[in-house]
Amino acid sequence: MSDTTPEYRGAGHHGGTMDTVRKGLAKRKRKQMILQGFGIAAIGFALTVLFILLASLFSTGYQAFTQTHVELDVFVDPQEIPEENLPRGGFRDVLSDSLGQYFPESDMTDRAEARVLSSILSNGAQFTLRDMIVEDPSLIGQTISLKVATSDPYDQLNKGLIDRDTPEDFRRLKDEEIQNFDTLSELGLISKPLNTGLLTNADSRFPELAGLKGALVGSFWVLLTCFVISFPLGIGAAIYLEEFAPKNKVSDFIEVNINNLAAVPSVVFGLLALAVFIGWFGMPRSAPFVGGLTLALMTMPTIIIATRASLKAVPPSIREAALGVGASKHQVVFQHVLPLAMPGILTGTIIGLAQALGETAPLLLIGMNAFITSAASSPFDSATALPTQIFIWADSPERGFVSRTSAAILVLLGFLITMNAIAIFLRQRFQRKW
């Protein structure tokens, strides 16, 4: 028709289009490849970061699962530690004297030299000895074999984290101190057993003695409180909204409220707890009970949503059959639907509790980041929780706390993985497909 495209006419209209399409096809395919490439790169980026995250935690954290100890023969000198005044005994002097026996050439009456030597021992060693003797005063006057933690710098040295080749001025341990340590090492007194203290000790200012017991107990109380409050409340609310509530403005408003609560930043819940629970009701600060109460408010939406989903999944035939043989609406729900929905509800609850276990900000605001050296014996005592303990240790300047923090994170992740595994197991094992 037009003279401007003579070659089209020659090749035939149809063939010309195909040529153009074919010519463009390679380019279009390439574009698609590029898009796919970007996609793979994006996934690769996310996976790489995850890998680096875990790798860095493991590579720093595994060190904290062992702890350098030194084994000493300690002569419990009745002169230093009189039986009638045990708590005030000179435990530190006894320990440094017992160290001195391995260094015959050094003069233990020289205070400076003695101080350098006893810096090998953890500052908590004297309390370990004191507790032993308070428990069994008959040890006074005897020579006992005592295995105590070394202080943090020597622990680092033993784990190869302090480089012996760095010039002395830039090293945390001087040549003399390293030599002392090597002497003990040659005598076979140094060992590096599994660090059970990480789980059985409470918090301490000294990294070599700091453990997670207080935090684990605190987290246990927090989660227990959270569960006791949020589980019945969540299930009650969900059953009402799903099975009984009339479809009106009020139940709509409740639904909108629950959805919004699920998206409110956690720190705002902390503010609520601080102002209302602690400020107005006068509940104790740093108490796991208050933490659990706060986290229960945050966990409730999760439980409600999970419960409603699993109530919905129970087929209507169950309800109809129960109604058909004369059950009331309440009997249908509580005796037939709810038991069938239970696996799904428990799965949702465990996942909600796992989230609560990792929650930090609200606990910080109610003061669960205090320095507490004993485990709480009730939910009303002051305590820390696992995530807040991680926060405290991450903030501590001592080098030894870096690996402790990583180790604490690994413990936390271990709990989270276990809880999620239980949830998945429950779902696989008990949930029925209708």
Added chain:
Amino acid sequence: MGMLPFAILLVAAIVGYMINLQSARAIRADGTKLHSLSGFHGLFSALLVLVPVLTFVLLWLGFEGAVIESLMFASLPTGTLDGLGTGEVQLIGAEIRSIAGGRVFGTPEDWKLAAADRLIAYEAWSDWLLIAAVAALSVALVLFARSRVAPEYRARQQVEKITTGLMIFCATVAIFTTIGIVFALTYETFKFFQMVPLSEFLFGTSWEPQIPIREDQIAAEGAFGAVPVFLGTIVIATIALTVAVPVGLLTAIYLNEFAPHAVRSVIKPILEILAGVPTVVYGFFAILVVAPALRELGADLGLDVASNTALAAGGVMGVMLIPFISSFADDALSAVPQSLRDGALALGATRGEMMMNVLFPAAIPGIVGGVLLAVSRAIGETMIVVMAAGLIARMTINPLDSVTAVTVQIVTLLIGDTAFDSPKTLAAFALGMMLFLATLVINVFALRIVRKYREIYD
């Protein structure tokens, strides 16, 4: 002692259940027809005891402390508290309480020792009163419930009424929580704005919340211009989204259209791990690995990177948000009707073109909703910024610099001593109010977009 009222209550409920069950069974054994199953008569008694008495105990325990303390203050010799501020009165209260708890420091005045003795006495009285009241109430209710057992009594309806009431109470807890948040934030924020003008807070550019402790201290007067704090949050959130949005969207596009089924079913749960890692762990990761790496990189390029650069906090937060955005985008892409895919492919589009020119534009509203929710998460995220971002508020948008954020200020202002009458503490609540309002608006808006968009295709 503390658990005794609860134990009495539990025993009373069980006893009431058994009594009613037995008497209902006895009636049935006589051959009379009961309206309700005997179990319902039992449950009626148990619930009738549990619900009111438990409410009573909880209310008692809730108000016990305040009542005892005011009694104790009222019993102090007249004139001791005259002219003292609220803080000093609180301090005296704390001292008396610690003396009562057996922790005596120094030599307290005689009237404090006497007050501590009275405090112990009041507490013992309160405990005994509570136990007596619980026991009396329980017995009365058990007897009342027993008197109700009769052939024609509609125990099932009564039980169902009580359980419905309990469930309604459970459902309204969500409303009470929201009211609690709004009321607490508004109240403290209102007090704050009585000390600091609203215009200074919203438009001031200097944030130095340190209040001098002594009168003569040469410290900052305390400036509460929140603009640099807001700016810091915006900078960090922007960095986070710059990381999370492209990575999340590309991940979703690939997983939704191109990935083989096996790959998808492996990669998705692995990405979910990123969402399940607690934020305190990300914070530690940011200070342990990311920030030093960025600093080194900056030094190699000749850039001056602050040790707590906004890039570290923002970047790590971005990684946390990747699974959030990718799962929202994945859902949105899957929600696009199959007919649109088929139509595009039938017209000769490659799968890439179909994705970029048809599916993606069609899914935009859902994706925008997801990104908005991610924004609200980014500005509300606390632990990563508390650990990895700075404390000092600077008016800068340079991502290499250290900036602070709203949540950082809330946490740092409230950690440590908190007196509810200093502007420093109240400032945290004002910031919390801003945070709550901002996230609320974004959430409502985002949820509306997501819902509306779902309706179009359903």
